Amino acid sequence: MSGIAHDLSRRLADRAEAVCRHYLSNGRREGRYWLVGGIRNTPGRSLFVRLQASAKGPAGKWTDAATGEHGDLLDIIRGSLVLNDFADVADEARTFLSLPHPEPEPAAPRRCVTPAPSGAIEAARRLFAMSQPIAGTLAETYLRRRGITLLHGTANLRFHPCCYYKPDDGSTETWPAMIAAVTDLSGRITGVHRTWLAPDGSDKAPVATPRKAMGDLLGSTVRIGVPDTVMAAGEGIETMLSLRQVLPSMAMAPALSAAHLAAILFPPALRRLYIVRDNDPAGDAARDTLIERANAEGIEAIPLSPALGDFNEDLQRLGIDALRTGVRVQLAPEDVARFMSLPP
Template sequence: MSRHDASDLAQRLGRQAEAVCRHYLSSGRREGRYWLVGDARNTPGRSMYVRLKDSPKGPAGKWTDAATGEHGDLLDVIRESCGLIDFKDVAEEARAFLSMPPPEPEPRQHHRESPAPHGSPVAARRLFGMSQPIIGSLVQAYLRERGITDLRGTGNLRFHPRCYYRPDERSPTEVWPAMIAAVTDLDGKITGAHRTWLDPRRRDKAPIDTPRRAMGDLLGNAVRFGIGGEVMAAGEGIETVLSLRQVLPDMPMLAALSAGHLAACQFPDTLRRLYIVRDNDLAGDGARDGLIERANAAGIEAIVISPELGDFNEDLRTLGIDALRTEARLQLAPQDVARFMMLAST
């Protein structure tokens, strides 16, 4: 696509700036001539503002993030909020939103692009790109049923209203809503996706044989919440990690998706202290031991955090958030309590 075509798309989006923001930045809200949100990845907050109407200060659709100094147009919003990598995919998404016909094929193009191999990283990126923000969706309702209400830093979770599910090669394909989680490497590149199919009537996992499945390159990678630094936590399940984030919302965490992958996940060079979020089972014990050994060999302090029941989501749902907060406080290093602990509201 030429620079002229990109500029034309940006201008068309700008003419529908508020509709674009409502769709891709649903965590924000309109205030006067601007749309306010946390960032271009649709994080709740107010530091990023998008101009909704042309003004002497600039055209509609231009945005600035006061917290980081970043700025751009609505094509950048689509790229960031959808987790897209290639500009071709950004343009395709923008055209779909604008209900524009696909561009004419270039003269030398004699064949259609081949579909992404089933289960590949490319297929995972496309699935994530086709999904929607979770605010106001069935995913938000599902997480709320599990006691997870603070969704800060969850831009890598999305909602797909009609995600294909096939029990096996001999069975017909079914369609269910799903929570889609982006699996990323240390550089933030999407290498895979994790699907949790949902039942809209019960706000629970769908009544199918395997309601959770992952695709793409998973080994060493994970579903990441927050940017890893000197301190972070690592666990198996998405809901387990998000449960702990209800009382430690600013601590970077990752969900490795299984005990085997937890033992093999990669960590940033900046890491100095790792909290291992353990599940109370034999597989969790094995992952804990392997991770402690790897961390110690790399000069990283490893601290195991154990739930009272089967996992931290079970603790959150059964014992309540105050009990979970107390559990975490007793197992964290004192300096991390002061730095990361969300105090109970009074």
């Protein structure tokens, strides 16, 4: 993002709800999000804009669960008014913000959502190949600190002791990181997800954005276990590994975000899909879209909802017995005997 775009985006984020009310007038506020049908201001609920900064990210960021597109409030202006040139988008943003219009400058590159270049996929594969299994590493320490101890079948999770991290100021740092391979239905790596860790593995690294993905994620997931006729899909890696503490033989598919969860591809043999939602509007929108897609494919879709914000929060704050009890009542009866672990 250029300096001009970054400054305008930041100013718009400070007035995120006002931007949404002006450019996405067919939507409405629900909690900390603005929900609307799409970037063209169509009625509906698939696009959600974060109105306040939170642990999930800064204000002004948006995701369309139906298409997988995402961006900031400059993209909202571009899409709602169907503007092609960044100069026009910037002029409109300045008008909305009551800022002076500068003398003409060379046009900045057009801002649009594009597929990840193949070079990003190759870089993701190289990073995963350079990483090591998580057993005995800070990645294992990090997961255990979050109550996650069953780590069988997690070959798609690895550890890198010195993974590059680039803050917004353009500098470069290195931190230990948990590296997750994002794969398509054939098992080919299409991207990776990095979770930078504190030097002792006690928590995530103290950086602005401790989680980032690279490569081509749309349709792919981090696959844990081998899917058969039944599997569970959700957003976060820790969320899905927490569920696996009580469903140790069920295949899990973290999609890494609500938008990507809504767009996952279904394995050919899949007949029942458990949709693990985070307890927020983004999770609701992803759930609704995925249920509709699964039913259209003849796949039974069953939502699994946490008692708190997500299943890792349930595991850490309520304990494994409460997590098991809460999940058990939501499973199909035949899957209780097939997948659920018994208390010790």
